[in-house]
Amino acid sequence: MDIALLSLSSCLGCQMVFLSLEEYLYELIGGNRVVYAPFLMDKKELHHADLALVEGTVRNTEHFLKAREIREKADRVVALGTCSCFGGVQGLADLYPESRLLRSRFGDTAFEGGPQGVRRLLPLDSFIRVDAYLPGCPPVPALLEGFLRSAVSGDRLSREGATVCAECKVTSPPLPQPGPRRLTEGSGEPGKCLLDSGFFCLGPLTRDGCGALCPSGMGVPCRGCRGPSGRVLERKGADVEGETVRRLARATGKKEEEIRAEVPDPAHTYYFFCLAEPLLRKRRSGGTSPYLHRLGE
Amino acid sequence: MAEERSILLDEARCIGCRECVELCPQTGGTQFPVFERGERVPRVANPGSCLACLTCVEVCRSLALTVDGLRRWEGYVDPRAGNKEAAIY
Known part of the structure; x- marks a missing residue:
């Protein structure tokens, strides 16, 4: 199975959990191919993936185009981490107007030439169709391992949750x-x-x-x-x-x-x-x- | 004649907060209380007194209680949320 890892606006924490998978990571990359993971390997383009794990939120037009591209090229798209499932900590940005956020981050310098920001911060499934969700900030390694095991074997990607x-x-x-x-x-x-x-x-x-x-x-x-x-x-x-x-x-x-x-x-x-x-x-x-x-x- | 209810308490999940005991309308000051305070977790003493109001199921923070012989209460359930919930790991 070809696996792609993609991050939009995020802290890369969810991809970092891949490195905490320990022995299962070897098992995973032994039987499958990681075809695209800019954080872990030097690969510029994605052609096709069976499973794409997308972390982070869509914060500007660049992210949106990236998310749409991966939706076209991947068979199954998974929202990885709480940011892409529910908006995460970044959702707190909507407490304030965008101009105030930009001013507090960049001061009074004019902010020009960058990609245009989205007007409302929303989870990934508001922009593209998502097949499965794995929330967690970040998801604990055992949870990610269980998820990847069922994803690789083609099982249904959900579990009965409690509190x-x-x-x-x-x-x-x-x-x-x-x-x-x-x-x-x-x-x-x-x-x-x-x-x-x-x-x-x-x-x-x-x-x-x-x-x-x-x-x-x-x-x-x-x-x-x-x-x-x-x-x-x-x-x-x-x-x-x-x-x-x-x-x-x-x-x-x-x-x-x-x-x-x-x-x-x-x-x-x-x-x-x-x-x-x-x-x-x-x-x-x-x-x-x-x-x-x-x-x- | 009400059918005999059975109230199942998952003792491994229950943390013993006793909210169910406090809020059950058939427990405080009744002759045949549904719940008793118990040792570590509450004890289901008289399930026959249960009115199936499902207050205990609603307030249970660890989802440890189930009342048998009832369909799940489906009022005010968001169908879009159901779709999302069905795909969360």
Whole structure:
């Protein structure tokens, strides 16, 4: 099988995971050919690929043309990483007008001659048809290995997902707990649920597959890097912000308004990795549309 | 006559937050509570009392609870999201 790796606007972190595959990497390149991977090898042109893994988002016209080209030349296109699946951290760009972003990055110097930027940052499937998604920032090596194994053998590229809490090996502490708090304001007891300890943990709303490495092993609250769970994505009534606030109110014994008042940056707190996802935009309650910068304003 | 329900709790997934116990309308102060607080995880004591309101299934953060003998509640499900969800690894 011919495999192509392509990055659009990205940090290359997802391709870096290929180097962490260890023994499986040899197995992969032994039985298959990597035909195009500008990050790993010197190859300028792509002719045809059976499987193309695309990471990053479409940020300007150059990226869009590149994405369209790979769609034409590849049989199966996979969105690799949270950026191309849900917009990722780059989705936060839509919190501000483009002129302000350019000014803060390049100062008052005129920005001319470069490719034209897209007006709205969106996941890859808003621009081209995508056959499968592998979210993660970056996806853990075991997950990528499992995905590549089923991709190479031609299996169906999806797995039944749950939430990070389903994989988290913790127990609930006695309530109420102090909070709401962040990691800079104290650390949780090892082996105890961080959300019930008063931390902003997005485990209940995030897709599993990472093995709950951060909350379970390191004591770091989940930021939602694997993107929204199936329930959040599918149900129009699911409200990421509301559910987290409700659970924190229960854990800390405070009112919901008090919790909301202590969050100065709701978009960064609740939608750090999925602000750009169009499916989360319009909701009966919650949703990302209040945070997105209105075009033309 | 309501048919006998069975409530399945995946103990490996459950973290024991007891939100299901607190929010179940047939548990607090009833004679035959559906849930009991249990040791590490809650215990399903009287599944026959269950009204199938599915509150416990909705609030469960680790998707550890399933109520048997019911179709999945399909209201307000976004079909476009279903397509995307079907292809996520």
